[in-house]
Structures are given as C-alpha cells and as structure tokens.
Amino acid sequence: MQVILINPPFNLGVNKDSKEGKYTAVLPPLGLLYVAAVMKKEGNKVEVWDCDVEGIDYHKLIERLQDLRPEYVGFYTNSANIDMVLSICLNIKPFVKRIVLGGPEITLHPEKGKNYEVFKGQIDDINKLPFPARELINLDKYQPSPHHYIKSPSTTMITSIGCPYNCSYCYSSQLYKRKYQQRTVDNVIEEIKHLKKWYGIKEIQFWDDLFGLNRKWLIEFCEKVKELDIVWVCEMRANLVEPIILALMKEAGCYSIFYGCESFNQDILDLVNKQLTVKQIKDAIIWTNMVGIMVRANFILGLPLDTPENAKKEIDEICKLPIDYIKWNLFCPYEGTEIYKGIEKYGKLTDAIKTNHEVSFIPNGYKDADELEQMRQYAFRKFYYRPIYIWKKIKEIRNPLTLKRYLRGLKLLLVRY
Numbered sequence: 001m002q003v004i005l006i007n008p009p010f011n012l013g014v015n016k017d018s019k020e021g022k023y024t025a026v027l028p029p030l031g032l033l034y035v036a037a038v039m040k041k042e043g044n045k046v047e048v049w050d051c052d053v054e055g056i057d058y059h060k061l062i063e064r065l066q067d068l069r070p071e072y073v074g075f076y077t078n079s080a081n082i083d084m085v086l087s088i089c090l091n092i093k094p095f096v097k098r099i100v101l102g103g104p105e106i107t108l109h110p111e112k113g114k115n116y117e118v119f120k121g122q123i124d125d126i127n128k129l130p131f132p133a134r135e136l137i138n139l140d141k142y143q144p145s146p147h148h149y150i151k152s153p154s155t156t157m158i159t160s161i162g163c164p165y166n167c168s169y170c171y172s173s174q175l176y177k178r179k180y181q182q183r184t185v186d187n188v189i190e191e192i193k194h195l196k197k198w199y200g201i202k203e204i205q206f207w208d209d210l211f212g213l214n215r216k217w218l219i220e221f222c223e224k225v226k227e228l229d230i231v232w233v234c235e236m237r238a239n240l241v242e243p244i245i246l247a248l249m250k251e252a253g254c255y256s257i258f259y260g261c262e263s264f265n266q267d268i269l270d271l272v273n274k275q276l277t278v279k280q281i282k283d284a285i286i287w288t289n290m291v292g293i294m295v296r297a298n299f300i301l302g303l304p305l306d307t308p309e310n311a312k313k314e315i316d317e318i319c320k321l322p323i324d325y326i327k328w329n330l331f332c333p334y335e336g337t338e339i340y341k342g343i344e345k346y347g348k349l350t351d352a353i354k355t356n357h358e359v360s361f362i363p364n365g366y367k368d369a370d371e372l373e374q375m376r377q378y379a380f381r382k383f384y385y386r387p388i389y390i391w392k393k394i395k396e397i398r399n400p401l402t403l404k405r406y407l408r409g410l411k412l413l414l415v416r417y
Contacts, residue, residue, distance in 0.1 A: 001044045003072045005032045008081050009051040009058055024412055025145040026053060027156055032076055033132035041130055048136040065092045077103035079334050082112060089116055104171050108336035126161055126181040131191050144205055146409035147325040150255060151231055154203035155195060159188050163210045168273045168338035172209045180213060185220045192228055206234040222252035231255055238276055238284035246291045256294040259284060264314045268305050289322035297323050302331040302372050304346030307365030315379050328379045332360045380417040
C-alpha cells in the first residue's frame with residue numbers, strides 16, 4: 001500500500017530557510033517517523049512529507065496529492081492546525097481512498113474527525129517499536145535552537161512516553177492517562193549507536209515529556225552512554241535531581257538540562273497542580289549550575305492568578321539565578337486539559353485560542369492582550385540584554401561553532417524582541 005504521512009503546513013511558514021526559521025529550531029517529526037517505521041515494517045511503501053520544511057503550502061499539498069492519488073494519507077493534528085487539516089481533507093477526499101488523522105488534538109477530540117479514520121496509536125511495549133524511519137527525511141534540513149546544541153550534526157530522540165504527573169495545563173496526562181513507559185537502557189543505547197554509524201551524529205537532544213523518572217534507569221544509562229563519546233541534553237523535573245545524580249549525568253556527557261519551572265509563585269504552581277515548590281526549582285537550578293551543567297528554563301506568562309506585578313517580581317528573581325537560557329511562553333488553555341474546565345473564572349479566552357503563537361488567554365490581572373505581550377517582551381529583554389549576561393556569553397566563545405550559535409541566537413532575539 002502506498003502511504004503518505006504528512007506534517008501539515010503551518011500558517012507561520014517557519015522553516016529553516018524562512019526569515020525566522022534561519023535562527024530558530026526546526027526539528028524532525030519523530031511521531032510520524034515512528035509511525036512510518038511501523039508501516040514500512042508491515043511492507044507498505046511509505047513517504048513522509050514535512051510540509052513547512054519542504055516548502056509545501058496548503059494549495060501545493062492538495063495539488064501533489066491529487067496528482068499522486070495515494071491509497072492512504074495520514075495527518076498529524078494539534079490544536080493549532082486542526083481546522084486547516086480538516087479543510088485539506090475535504091478537498092482531497094474525492095481522490096484519496098483512506099484519510100487517517102492522528103496526533104494529540106484528534107486523540108483527545110475524536111469527534112472532530114468523525115468523517116475520517118482516527119489513528120489508534122496504542123503502544124503496548126515501547127521496546128518493540130522500530131527506530132524512527134529517519135531515512136525518509138533529509139536530516140540536513142533540520143536544526144536545533146541556537147542554545148540547544150554544542151556539536152553538529154545533532155538530532156532528537158525519546159527514551160520514554162507519557163508522564164505520571166498531572167499538570168492541569170498539559171496534554172500529556174490526558175493523552176497517556178498518566179501512564180509512563182520507559183525504553184530499556186540497552187534499547188536506547190542501540191539507537192544512539194545506529195545514529196552515530198549511519199548519520200555521524202555527535203549530539204542527542206532527548207525530548208521526552210519526562211526524562212529520568214526512574215533513578216535506577218538513569219544511573220545505568222549514564223554508566224553506558226559515557227562509553228559512546230556523545231554529548232546530550234534532556235528535559236527534567238526539578239524534584240528528580242540532586243547533586244550526586246547531576247554529577248553522574250555531567251560525567252556521562254550531559255551538558256544542559258531544560259527545566260519546566262513555569263512560575264516562581266507558589267499559589268500559581270499549586271493551582272496548575274505542578275507538584276513542585278519554588279524552593280525545589282531554585283535548588284535544582286543552583287545544583288545544576290554547580291556541577292557544570294548549563295541550565296535552560298521555561299516559564300509561562302499569563303497563567304491564572306498571574307499579574308504584571310507578580311511577573312516583574314518573578315523576572316527580577318530569575319535574573320539573580322545562574323540560568324543560561326530561558327524561554328517565556330504565553331499560557332494557552334488547551335481544550336481537553338483539566339485547566340480548561342472553568343477557565344473563565346480566571347480570565348477570558350480570546351479569538352486566538354486556536355493557536356499558541358498569540359495571546360489566547362488574558363488573566364484577570366492583565367488589562368488586555370497588549371499588556372501581556374509587552375510583559376513577554378520586557379522579560380526577554382530584561383534577561384538577555386543584561387551587560388553581565390552578554391559579557392559571560394562573549395567569554396564562552398572558544399570556537400567557530402559557538403560563535404555561529406551565538407550569532408544565530410542574537411539574530412533571533414533581534415527578530416522577535
């Protein structure tokens with residue numbers, strides 16, 4: 001069977017060659033590549049079309065499918081692209097035998113795809129999955145963010161799926177019913193060896209929803225991965241780290257950890273069921289820096305109970321901590337998450353609720369969307385334009401690749417903020 005798996009075009013048109021895409025992250029669609037690998041193993045002829053990366057817009061996609069008339073077309077869906085995907089499906093229905101929708105949006109809201117097949121991506125044993133079919137894409141067309149790599153070429157992997165925590169703003173607990181599956185260490189090590197052998201990969205970015213939940217697993221992984229001459233980064237929860245574990249990770253090639261901090265206001269953390277304290281977050285940041293691992297942190301502006309006064313106080317606290325890179329997202333209450341229920345009592349939804357690239361929720365403490373967007377601008381400028389921070393980054397430039405990365409990062413800041 002001829003199968004086309006599609007990561008649909010996004011309105012922003014961000015790809016590696018676009019104005020913003022030259023500086024930001026463009027990552028391989030791992031989910032589609034896993035599906036492709038399974039379908040190839042079953043004997044199908046499979047293609048993966050990553051539309052923004054390949055410069056395929058809405059109209060061009062429909063034209064290509066009309067010319068090809070494949071037997072099976074599968075689309076990745078999320079809250080931002082679902083309307084576009086359904087519009088595409090309506091146009092290709094006359095000449096495509098099977099149209100299948102997958103991804104978080106259609107998994108949580110299968111009724112939106114009632115006129116098409118909905119992909120049931122149940123995974124009984126993650127260790128039985130073949131490695132992602134990266135041979136179906138051109139890895140050279142992808143790139144991490146400027147601060148997400150120190151060696152090239154690099155690529156992404158996952159070592160687990162799901163998350164047992166229940167943060168009320170997050171899709172993951174709804175998608176996987178708070179179940180967590182961990183690949184064996186040996187299975188992960190084999191994929192790293194595969195990437196080194198066939199693609200010359202020198203660095204891995206682990207994009208698990210939750211990396212290193214199992215302490216015993218993490219220790220075994222560190223013992224084995226340090227033999228592979230590879231560097232790596234990961235995302236972790238602040239309550240899962242301590243100096244001894246961090247030192248092991250550093251020795252094993254981990255040079256950067258991304259923490260989902262979200263807020264330094266305990267009332268907000270409790271409201272979104274983060275199951276973390278402000279002290280745990282700050283301790284993790286300090287310990288990580290202490291062992292020589294770079295700290296990347298994510299915060300969310302515009303959460304329920306947030307105010308401009310709270311945000312400015314939080315930004316001042318952040319600037320006093322040894323954080324190397326930081327990202328402020330604007331809160332988007334996704335339909336289907338716990339926090340979406342009764343969200344109106346904490347603020348108002350806007351017409352931009354379909355995309356997380358604009359203000360989609362204005363908490364009661366803010367006057368309007370402009371004030372919230374201006375606060376994000378203030379946050380980025382306050383953190384990244386500090387003379388002491390700039391001087392620190394200048395001193396870190398010791399090779400051409402670092403210079404290239406930092407120039408990309410600077411240009412991205414100037415484009416956005």
